[in-house]
Amino acid sequence: MTVQTEPATQATALPAVHRGGRATALGLTGTAVVLLAMAALPYLVDTGVTAQLVKLCYLVALASMWNLLTGYAGMMSMGQQAFIGLGAYLLFVVNDHGLSVYTGTLVVSALVALVAWPLSYLAFRLRGGYFAVGTWVIAEVVRLIVVRFDSLGAASGRSLSDVTADPVLRRAYTYWLALAVMAAAVLGTYAVLRSRLGLSLQAIRDDDTAAGSLGVNVTRGKRIIYVTAAAGCAAAGAVICVNSLGVASPTQIFGVQYSALMVFMVVIGGIGTVEGPVVGAVAYFLLDKYFAQSGVWYLVVVGAAAIVVSLYLPRGLWGTLAHRTGFAVFPVRHTVRFRAAS
Amino acid sequence: MSTPLLEVDHLAVSFGELHVLEDVELSVPRGQAVGIVGPNGAGKSTLLSAISGVERASAGAVRLAGRDVTRTSAAERCRLGVGRSFQIPRPFADLTVFENALVGAERGAGLRGAHAREHSLRALETAGLLGLANKPAGSLPLLGRKRLELARALATGPELLLLDEIAGGLTEAEAEELVATVLSLKESGVTILWIEHVVKALVQVVDRLVCLAYGRIRVDGDPHEVLASDEVAEVYLGGTAA
Ligand SMILES: Nc1ncnc2c1ncn2[C@@H]1O[C@H](COP(=O)(O)OP(=O)(O)OP(=O)(O)O)[C@@H](O)[C@H]1O
Ligand SMILES: [Mg+2]
Numbered sequence: 001m002t003v004q005t006e007p008a009t010q011a012t013a014l015p016a017v018h019r020g021g022r023a024t025a026l027g028l029t030g031t032a033v034v035l036l037a038m039a040a041l042p043y044l045v046d047t048g049v050t051a052q053l054v055k056l057c058y059l060v061a062l063a064s065m066w067n068l069l070t071g072y073a074g075m076m077s078m079g080q081q082a083f084i085g086l087g088a089y090l091l092f093v094v095n096d097h098g099l100s101v102y103t104g105t106l107v108v109s110a111l112v113a114l115v116a117w118p119l120s121y122l123a124f125r126l127r128g129g130y131f132a133v134g135t136w137v138i139a140e141v142v143r144l145i146v147v148r149f150d151s152l153g154a155a156s157g158r159s160l161s162d163v164t165a166d167p168v169l170r171r172a173y174t175y176w177l178a179l180a181v182m183a184a185a186v187l188g189t190y191a192v193l194r195s196r197l198g199l200s201l202q203a204i205r206d207d208d209t210a211a212g213s214l215g216v217n218v219t220r221g222k223r224i225i226y227v228t229a230a231a232g233c234a235a236a237g238a239v240i241c242v243n244s245l246g247v248a249s250p251t252q253i254f255g256v257q258y259s260a261l262m263v264f265m266v267v268i269g270g271i272g273t274v275e276g277p278v279v280g281a282v283a284y285f286l287l288d289k290y291f292a293q294s295g296v297w298y299l300v301v302v303g304a305a306a307i308v309v310s311l312y313l314p315r316g317l318w319g320t321l322a323h324r325t326g327f328a329v330f331p332v333r334h335t336v337r338f339r340a341a342s
Numbered sequence: 343m344s345t346p347l348l349e350v351d352h353l354a355v356s357f358g359e360l361h362v363l364e365d366v367e368l369s370v371p372r373g374q375a376v377g378i379v380g381p382n383g384a385g386k387s388t389l390l391s392a393i394s395g396v397e398r399a400s401a402g403a404v405r406l407a408g409r410d411v412t413r414t415s416a417a418e419r420c421r422l423g424v425g426r427s428f429q430i431p432r433p434f435a436d437l438t439v440f441e442n443a444l445v446g447a448e449r450g451a452g453l454r455g456a457h458a459r460e461h462s463l464r465a466l467e468t469a470g471l472l473g474l475a476n477k478p479a480g481s482l483p484l485l486g487r488k489r490l491e492l493a494r495a496l497a498t499g500p501e502l503l504l505l506d507e508i509a510g511g512l513t514e515a516e517a518e519e520l521v522a523t524v525l526s527l528k529e530s531g532v533t534i535l536w537i538e539h540v541v542k543a544l545v546q547v548v549d550r551l552v553c554l555a556y557g558r559i560r561v562d563g564d565p566h567e568v569l570a571s572d573e574v575a576e577v578y579l580g581g582t583a584a
Contacts, residue, residue, distance in 0.1 A: 196449075199445055206435050217415075
């Protein structure tokens with residue numbers, strides 16, 4: 001059948017549709033400036049600073065991926081640690097085969113995407129809360145499989161075999177790698193949201209039955225995002241591995257605490273916005289930096305922050321700001337601009 | 343005679359033990375407007391859902407322009423030209439009204455870029471929602487949501503438009519406007535299947551009326567004759583008594 005267009009009145013001139021306009025260019029320019037400045041840091045500051053920023057970078061990447069899954073595609077995953085852990089462990093494999101850890105990170109995310117694709121068929125049999133628990137179970141199963149390999153250190157973790165020897169250079173490379181992964185996660189999310197897929201995803205999140213009835217291929221959209229988020233988390237896992245020169249324990253890298261962390265960052269920052277996860281990751285990073293030494297008080301502070309934000313700012317820090325002011329660094333909304341009535 | 347646009351063939355739909363549709367037969371030629379009436383809970387909305395692919399048929403077949411789509415997804419049927427509105431509106435609450443329509447234009451009609459945007463704006467204009475284009479759909483009151491259902495369905499560029507109680511709650515003037523809109527859609531060649539309790543609006547548009555009750559189509563024919571028929575009176579009385 002052919003598509004039938006223009007059913008009714010043609011008389012009036014239509015208003016124009018904008019999408020961020022100048023703000024889009026401004027936001028991207030600003031982002032480029034920030035990223036370039038960050039890239040220059042190894043030449044400017046002590047390695048201690050960039051070493052800390054590595055953590056911030058992978059936190060931003062993880063938060064962005066969870067936001068893409070849950071905030072945009074409506075898939076509440078509690079099992080992204082499956083892909084973080086796989087990313088770290090597959091890095092051993094490709095590194096043992098002679099790939100540098102830097103190109104290895106890229107290869108590893110592609111490999112994990114290949115693993116996530118069939119896993120999605122399993123995960124998508126479950127919905128809502130069952131999906132969340134199911135993804136967690138999948139992560140546990142992946143961990144149990146991984147620790148069966150003695151070459152991967154079995155239950156006790158292992159170190160990378162081939163890393164850059166010079167420590168100063170290695171730290172700089174690690175930092176750049178982390179920065180690249182973060183940039184790819186944030187800008188990748190933004191690119192997805194500006195594409196046709198992004199709009200369809202939000203439709204799926206809000207009402208998948210209605211989305212289907214408007215021609216959206218619901219399962220396909222979800223699968224693309226599930227696989228993308230897996231690849232992103234794998235890259236973050238590889239960064240974590242490179243940063244600590246290995247994996248201390250499989251229970252840690254496959255730990256559900258990563259999911260808790262992602263939820264925390266995204267909810268604090270603002271779910272369903274591109275900027276929110278970045279803000280949330282920075283907030284967590286700062287809390288962690290200044291309170292991590294305070295023992296039990298650390299948990300009290302983190303818990304209190306979560307409670308205060310979810311009670312008083314349910315849209316999160318960035319979400320609230322964006323909602324009140326209409327401001328966006330990465331605008332995705334379409335705006336119909338009517339000519340002023342004359 | 344050419345192939346009808348829509349053929350519903352011995353269709354049955356059940357929810358567990360509840361056999362809502364038992365044996366529905368309906369054939370709609372291209373360009374015709376058919377009204378559907380029937381008591382509450384008769385399965386009218388379920389019939390639209392089975393045609394649009396939201397509900398699965400437990401037996402029987404649905405064909406579009408001769409093609410069997412019984413096992414085809416709702417999304418695929420939409421791309422084949424079936425647009426529908428939901429009786430209980432299902433807006434994408436966090437998207438704007440414009441973006442709600444844009445989903446239909448991009449995915450249902452398969453348009454891109456400026457074409458998709460223009461098509462969405464036209465659909466909003468037809469449904470009388472253009473002025474609210476930038477509002478979050480979740481902020482619309484019920485009437486606005488119903489209009490959005492119509493706008494989104496139009497944005498998919500339907501050849502077969504399935505409408506489910508879009509006239510309820512309208513003022514006299516608004517109902518007139520809606521009738522004019524649906525008539526103009528019909529004139530442009532869209533085939534229409536319209537469930538409506540507001541019979542006065544319905545009969546101004548449809549060429550044919552069917553009455554659905556107890557899982558089957560009981561009466562089918564000229565709108566005024568159907569409304570005057572004993573079966574319809576009986577079905578409605580039976581429906582209220584039950
Ligand atoms: N998803 C579902 N699961 C179970 N039962 C359902 C479902 N959808 C509809 N039903 C039942 O099927 C029957 C027919 O419902 P349907 O909505 O099709 O009726 P209708 O003719 O559209 O009624 P109304 O005029 O009130 O809109 C009702 O008894 C309803 O409760
Ligand atoms: Mg109904």
